[in-house]
Amino acid sequence: MKDIEIPFESLKEAVLKGSRNGCNELVLSGGEPTLYPEYIIELISFAVTLGYRKFIIQTNGYGLSKNEELVSFLDCMAETTEICLSFSIHGHIADIHDDLSGTPGAFSSMMDAIEKISRTHCKIYTNTVINARNLIHLKDVAALMMSYKTDIMQFSMMHLNEKTELSVSLEDSVRAIKKLKDIVSLDILKTEGVPYCLLHGMESCVGESAWPTVLDLYNKDNDYMSDFKQLDHGMRRKMENCNKCIMNKICMGVWKEHFEEFSQMGIHPIV
Numbered sequence: 001m002k003d004i005e006i007p008f009e010s011l012k013e014a015v016l017k018g019s020r021n022g023c024n025e026l027v028l029s030g031g032e033p034t035l036y037p038e039y040i041i042e043l044i045s046f047a048v049t050l051g052y053r054k055f056i057i058q059t060n061g062y063g064l065s066k067n068e069e070l071v072s073f074l075d076c077m078a079e080t081t082e083i084c085l086s087f088s089i090h091g092h093i094a095d096i097h098d099d100l101s102g103t104p105g106a107f108s109s110m111m112d113a114i115e116k117i118s119r120t121h122c123k124i125y126t127n128t129v130i131n132a133r134n135l136i137h138l139k140d141v142a143a144l145m146m147s148y149k150t151d152i153m154q155f156s157m158m159h160l161n162e163k164t165e166l167s168v169s170l171e172d173s174v175r176a177i178k179k180l181k182d183i184v185s186l187d188i189l190k191t192e193g194v195p196y197c198l199l200h201g202m203e204s205c206v207g208e209s210a211w212p213t214v215l216d217l218y219n220k221d222n223d224y225m226s227d228f229k230q231l232d233h234g235m236r237r238k239m240e241n242c243n244k245c246i247m248n249k250i251c252m253g254v255w256k257e258h259f260e261e262f263s264q265m266g267i268h269p270i271v
């Protein structure tokens with residue numbers, strides 16, 4: 001659901017194609033999928049009939065805070081299937097979150113949505129893209145979410161083609177992530193864009209290891225891509241000597257824009 005210009009019938013066709021390819025988990029991202037509650041309701045209802053058993057909705061929470069019918073539907077579905085709401089949290093306070101999302105009031109509606117979802121059978125995931133504004137506040141973000149029953153708390157490396165004033169180094173990000181283990185259980189702490197060799201003792205936190213082995217992708221720009229692999233598409237990179245690493249088969253390396261820094265860090269393969 002990257003763009004509402006995708007006709008709903010095309011989304012349904014993609015879900016059907018995924019089912020025929022053996023997919024049984026569906027991630028809805030955007031844009032903001034909750035702005036189209038009728039799409040979510042119809043698409044999940046349809047996917048369940050095809051045998052899908054897990055749904056992740058990546059959201060800023062806006063539509064959930066405004067639409068009781070959608071929340072009730074998701075709660076009802078979550079009694080028999082796995083429904084996960086993955087909230088994009090940019091900061092622990094409105095000042096940071098609203099600024100980074102570019103929407104005044106965004107923090108307030110997100111927290112309202114989290115509060116509502118916390119009273120349902122749905123699971124709460126969070127994703128925080130690490131940047132220069134929130135780098136020193138990752139513990140605050142984690143502390144904020146500890147008061148809810150959060151199932152996964154993910155901290156992701158930003159990946160933009162060009163550096164901006166919000167860009168942060170891999171090294172600084174990893175340092176901040178490692179400090180989180182003092183307050184977040186390693187069972188729920190996850191990362192994205194950080195390989196195993198940078199997370200000694202926290203290897204279970206590498207979020208990519210929980211990804212399905214086969215990932216089909218559908219969006220307006222790219223149509224339907226079967227068995228999409230970020231490494232094959234040049235979005236990720238690994239070092240030449242990664243072939244000596246025991247994690248090589250399952251490791252997805254770093255985002256390509258962090259590769260130069262990564263290759264200069266003197267990292268050795270895990271043997």
Ligand code: SF4
Binds near residue numbers: 196197242246268
């Ligand atoms: S395969 Fe390469 S990038 Fe991945 S953990 Fe091993 S050394 Fe690091």
